[in-house]
Amino acid sequence: xxxxxxxxxxxxxxxxxxxxxxxxxxxxxxxxxxxxxxxxxxxxxxxxxxxxxxxxxxxxxxxxxxxxxxxxxxxxxxxxxxxxxxxxxxxxxxxxxxxxxxxxxxxxxxxxxxxxxxxxxxxxxxxxxxxxxxxxxxxxxxxxxxxxxxxxxxxxxxxxxxxxxxxxxxxxxxxxxxxxxxxxxxxxxxxxxxxxxxxxxxxxxxxxxxxxxxxxxxxxxxxxxxxxxxxxxxxxxxxxxxxxxxxxxxxxxxxxxxxxxxxxxx
Amino acid sequence: xxxxxxxxxxxxxxxxxxxxxxxxxxxxxxxxxxxxxxxxxxxxxxxxxxxxxxxxxxxxxxxxxxxxxxxxxxxxxxxxxxxxxxxxxxxxxxxxxxxxxxxxxxxxxxxxxxxxxxxxxxxxxxxxxxxxxxxxxxxxxxxxxxxxxxxxxxxxxxxxxxxxxxxxxxxxxxxxxxxxxxxxxxxxxxxxxxxxxxxxxxxxxxxxxxxxxxxxxxxxxxxxxxxxxxxxxxxxxxxxxxxxxxxxxxxxxxxxxxxxxx
Amino acid sequence: xxxxxxxxxxxxxxxxxxxxxxxxxxxxxxxxxxxxxxxxxxxxxxxxxxxxxxxxxxxxxxxxxxxxxxxxxxxxxxxxxxxxxxxxxxxxxxxxxxxxxxxxxxxxxxxxxxxxxxxxxxxxxxxxxxxxxxxxxxxxxxxxxxxxxxxxxxxxxxxxxxxxxxxxxxxxxxxxxxxxxxxxxxxxxxxxxxxxxxxxxxxxxxxxxxxxxxxxxxxxxxxxxxxxxxxxxxxxxxxxxxxxxxxxxxxxxxxxxxxxxxxxxxxxxxxxxxxxxxxxxxxxxxxxxxxxx
Numbered sequence: 001x002x003x004x005x006x007x008x009x010x011x012x013x014x015x016x017x018x019x020x021x022x023x024x025x026x027x028x029x030x031x032x033x034x035x036x037x038x039x040x041x042x043x044x045x046x047x048x049x050x051x052x053x054x055x056x057x058x059x060x061x062x063x064x065x066x067x068x069x070x071x072x073x074x075x076x077x078x079x080x081x082x083x084x085x086x087x088x089x090x091x092x093x094x095x096x097x098x099x100x101x102x103x104x105x106x107x108x109x110x111x112x113x114x115x116x117x118x119x120x121x122x123x124x125x126x127x128x129x130x131x132x133x134x135x136x137x138x139x140x141x142x143x144x145x146x147x148x149x150x151x152x153x154x155x156x157x158x159x160x161x162x163x164x165x166x167x168x169x170x171x172x173x174x175x176x177x178x179x180x181x182x183x184x185x186x187x188x189x190x191x192x193x194x195x196x197x198x199x200x201x202x203x204x205x206x207x208x209x210x211x212x213x214x215x216x217x218x219x220x221x222x223x224x225x226x227x228x229x230x231x232x233x234x235x236x237x238x239x240x241x242x243x244x245x246x247x248x249x250x251x252x253x254x255x256x257x258x259x260x261x262x263x264x265x266x
Numbered sequence: 267x268x269x270x271x272x273x274x275x276x277x278x279x280x281x282x283x284x285x286x287x288x289x290x291x292x293x294x295x296x297x298x299x300x301x302x303x304x305x306x307x308x309x310x311x312x313x314x315x316x317x318x319x320x321x322x323x324x325x326x327x328x329x330x331x332x333x334x335x336x337x338x339x340x341x342x343x344x345x346x347x348x349x350x351x352x353x354x355x356x357x358x359x360x361x362x363x364x365x366x367x368x369x370x371x372x373x374x375x376x377x378x379x380x381x382x383x384x385x386x387x388x389x390x391x392x393x394x395x396x397x398x399x400x401x402x403x404x405x406x407x408x409x410x411x412x413x414x415x416x417x418x419x420x421x422x423x424x425x426x427x428x429x430x431x432x433x434x435x436x437x438x439x440x441x442x443x444x445x446x447x448x449x450x451x452x453x454x455x456x457x458x459x460x461x462x463x464x465x466x467x468x469x470x471x472x473x474x475x476x477x478x479x480x481x482x483x484x485x486x487x488x489x490x491x492x493x494x495x496x497x498x499x500x501x502x503x504x505x506x507x508x509x510x511x512x513x514x515x516x517x518x519x520x521x522x523x524x525x526x527x528x
Numbered sequence: 529x530x531x532x533x534x535x536x537x538x539x540x541x542x543x544x545x546x547x548x549x550x551x552x553x554x555x556x557x558x559x560x561x562x563x564x565x566x567x568x569x570x571x572x573x574x575x576x577x578x579x580x581x582x583x584x585x586x587x588x589x590x591x592x593x594x595x596x597x598x599x600x601x602x603x604x605x606x607x608x609x610x611x612x613x614x615x616x617x618x619x620x621x622x623x624x625x626x627x628x629x630x631x632x633x634x635x636x637x638x639x640x641x642x643x644x645x646x647x648x649x650x651x652x653x654x655x656x657x658x659x660x661x662x663x664x665x666x667x668x669x670x671x672x673x674x675x676x677x678x679x680x681x682x683x684x685x686x687x688x689x690x691x692x693x694x695x696x697x698x699x700x701x702x703x704x705x706x707x708x709x710x711x712x713x714x715x716x717x718x719x720x721x722x723x724x725x726x727x728x729x730x731x732x733x734x735x736x737x738x739x740x741x742x743x744x745x746x747x748x749x750x751x752x753x754x755x756x757x758x759x760x761x762x763x764x765x766x767x768x769x770x771x772x773x774x775x776x777x778x779x780x781x782x783x784x785x786x787x788x789x790x791x792x793x794x795x796x797x798x799x800x801x802x803x804x805x806x807x808x809x810x811x812x813x814x815x816x817x818x819x820x821x
């Protein structure tokens with residue numbers, strides 16, 4: 001089953017005005033159910049824009065985006081995905097539990113149902129004792145775990161993540177990667193994950209999609225053959241390093257070409 | 267895009283920003299004028315803008331005289347308040363204990379309508395003196411400036427202070443090179459609050475008796491005599507005076523910011 | 529919890545000490561200052577030190593206990609208390625009206641950019657313009673207004689003026705707060721396909737609270753000022769403003785009395801401020817320490 005289908009999609013900002021930007025050009029991508037796909041590329045390559053097209057927070061200028069076999073707009077209205085951002089974006093005036101309940105409130109769940117589901121999610125991210133705390137009492141990593149709990153609270157089939165671990169230190173980051181894999185395995189969620197970090201992309205994904213600098217296109221796809229069971233040892237395996245090298249070459253090739261061309265293009 | 271195109275776009279954008287406000291203003295005064303005529307409203311109820319303008323122009327020399335009296339009181343009080351406020355803030359920044367003593371008092375006074383002190387100030391000086399009003403304005407301005415500038419002098423970046431200490435800089439040097447530049451924006455911001463406050467206090471002080479030459483007393487006496495259009499003309503003068511003070515403070519702030527990054 | 533109490537106690541002690549300092553300076557000047565007033569740098573700014581011009585502080589306080597007028601049963605304390613209580617109720621009414629209008633206007637401006645661009649410049653300018661000048665006008669209007677069976681009570685003019693002064697800072701502060709939601713939070717609500725109204729109540733208003741707190745404080749003191757000025761410029765009976773004017777007129781024979789009313793006005797202002805601060809503390813109880821003013 002195809003979770004996300006992006007067909008010949010382009011996105012141009014401020015079309016016709018002096019500050020026009022072609023963010024994405026003719027991008028096509030298929031994500032199968034249960035897959036973990038990372039989007040990686042230099043700054044400005046349009047990976048966050050692509051993610052927002054899937055989330056229907058932006059409309060494509062050309063092409064179509066199908067999510068869960070529906071147009072992206074319908075999928076958003078039906079709440080078929082959960083989203084996590086670089087800032088956890090928790091509401092500081094709500095307790096941790098109430099933060100997780102937010103999407104459920106908006107879906108009209110009653111108080112008892114919300115509490116049950118929220119507690120279940122807290123257990124999933126292993127923070128049950130913090131239900132009545134406030135976000136500012138938690139560390140950055142813990143806040144992101146709550147954000148993930150919130151994103152999955154309604155058990156959506158798809159999880160969209162925009163560099164969620166970007167603001168965390170390296171050790172917390174590696175821990176969170178492990179946690180994310182565990183959670184996704186438990187829930188069977190499809191994940192589209194945007195990142196800057198090559199090791200992170202390789203560790204988490206079954207497929208790494210490399211994007212070119214603006215205007216963004218998909219230039220290379222690296223299949224990561226590390227299997228489903230990943231742990232700390234995975235980072236020492238040869239296949240891990242090989243995949244990293246493949247991704248790096250993909251990025252570097254583009255980068256060199258871009259730098260070489262840089263002075264000619266506007 | 268051609269240069270012409272770009273500058274046209276810029277002009278259009280600027281126009282778009284100003285247009286709603288200008289349109290709203292025009293609509294407001296237009297409706298006002300029309301309502302008075304259409305409903306044949308009596309002057310004691312609502313005076314038409316045209317009638318107000320007529321009275322303003324007709325009585326201009328009288329109005330200007332009254333505005334000068336109130337304006338002078340406001341200006342003298344403003345300057346005195348700023349000088350005293352800045353001086354005191356230096357003292358407070360030097361003696362932290364005094365700061366702890368004075369600041370809660372200043373904060374509390376912020377909530378209190380201290381202009382009522384004019385009632386007793388009038389008793390302390392001769393009946394025709396303008397001093398009580400100037401003192402009142404100075405007092406109001408003093409507290410505004412004091413609180414803000416003291417903050418500016420004391421709330422400096424710890425990193426900057428650490429840097430200066432690593433240069434073995436004296437307290438005076440730190441004052442000159444770190445605290446005062448930090449406090450300047452606070453001074454000008456407080457000026458933008460204090461200038462209109464000075465004008466308002468100058469008017470309100472006139473309601474407590476004493477000489478009746480200022481705008482505030484003219485407004486009430488004209489109302490009392492049912493000469494509403496004239497009263498409104500004085501109100502217009504009062505608004506213009508307040509705007510003038512504010513505009514000057516904005517310009518001064520602009521001079522201060524010339525060196526800042528945009 | 530105890531540290532909070534200790535801090536509050538320390539601040540109150542400082543406040544009392546500051547007041548004591550002011551009293552000390554007053555009495556000291558009375559003792560050593562020039563009897564007929566004097567000049568400072570050529571300007572006649574120093575007041576006379578006679579008991580008429582500057583009553584002793586203890587005279588001011590003892591005045592509270594004695595009757596208001598010779599032969600009257602009511603003490604000055606009772607009179608001032610009644611006046612302050614009257615003005616307080618008017619100020620609260622003005623504050624409530626001003627808050628409703630201010631917040632409604634802010635929501636309108638947040639929702640419709642066109643309204644914001646048209647109205648906000650006038651709001652900003654109005655804060656610099658002495659609306660106080662309108663006080664006698666507003667009161668005279670109210671006095672002549674009669675809509676059907678409804679006769680405009682005189683006190684309502686004072687409250688309206690209070691509301692008039694209060695709603696500007698409240699509108700401006702609330703608008704700032706409504707615009708303060710982070711881009712991430714807004715995107716989050718969009719990803720939930722939440723309507724503008726839902727986003728308003730679940731995100732924008734809670735985010736705005738730290739901005740509304742200082743705005744409401746300003747609005748509260750603005751309301752008091754509006755009410756007192758209205759009372760003074762029109763002689764509205766029953767309020768503290770009128771009392772101050774009356775007592776000031778009697779100052780020739782009774783110089784200490786006017787101070788009692790002034791302290792009453794101060795107490796009025798502090799009570800309003802205190803109430804707003806208490807509500808603020810309650811509303812912000814679950815928030816991290818940082819303030820936004």
